[in-house]
Amino acid sequence: MSLDQLIYNCKKNNTKAQSELYKLFSGKLFSLCLKYSRNYAEAEDNLQDAFVTIFKKIDQYKNKGSFEGWLKRITINTALQRYRHENVFEIINEENIEDEGVAIEDNDDVSLDYLLKIIQELPDRYRLVFNLYVLDGYSHNDVAELLNITTGTSKSNLARARQILKTKITDYKMGQQSQSL
Numbered sequence: 001m002s003l004d005q006l007i008y009n010c011k012k013n014n015t016k017a018q019s020e021l022y023k024l025f026s027g028k029l030f031s032l033c034l035k036y037s038r039n040y041a042e043a044e045d046n047l048q049d050a051f052v053t054i055f056k057k058i059d060q061y062k063n064k065g066s067f068e069g070w071l072k073r074i075t076i077n078t079a080l081q082r083y084r085h086e087n088v089f090e091i092i093n094e095e096n097i098e099d100e101g102v103a104i105e106d107n108d109d110v111s112l113d114y115l116l117k118i119i120q121e122l123p124d125r126y127r128l129v130f131n132l133y134v135l136d137g138y139s140h141n142d143v144a145e146l147l148n149i150t151t152g153t154s155k156s157n158l159a160r161a162r163q164i165l166k167t168k169i170t171d172y173k174m175g176q177q178s179q180s181l
Helices: 005-009 016-037 040-061 067-084 112-122 124-135 142-147 149-179
Strands: none
Touching: 005 040, 016 067, 016 112, 016 124, 016 142, 040 067, 067 124, 067 142, 112 124, 112 142, 112 149, 124 142, 124 149, 142 149
């Protein structure tokens, strides 16, 4: 069955089509949920909530643009909704925070699993901004709008996230070097 037919059937509340759509996209969307969640169980909850929203709003998808992009937007917004009502952000007035990148030298020493693990360990405010800005390519203005914070707060939280990651990576690499001696 084509994706267009699958979407059409989901709009008709066909549970078999909904199940098929879930099987088709749940893996990708779960990976996205993991980026924005504190842990695996919360990611599962976010995925479930996202699919509930997807099936409720599927009539709003007008077959224009990427359907997967539409799914991802709903999934990110669902995960972020959990944090919008919590006071997880440190609000600042500074609008001129420098946006420095964290350079990882000799990247072969740090596994992707370790990088994902330390990103997930970041405090909520830093993890959300880092994921939106660095991994999903949103601008600071977009991040600020999505999270209901200022652009300066987005920049500040990103700078702090990068500093924490840089420290953890440096410590990890130092530990690796001492083990090999």
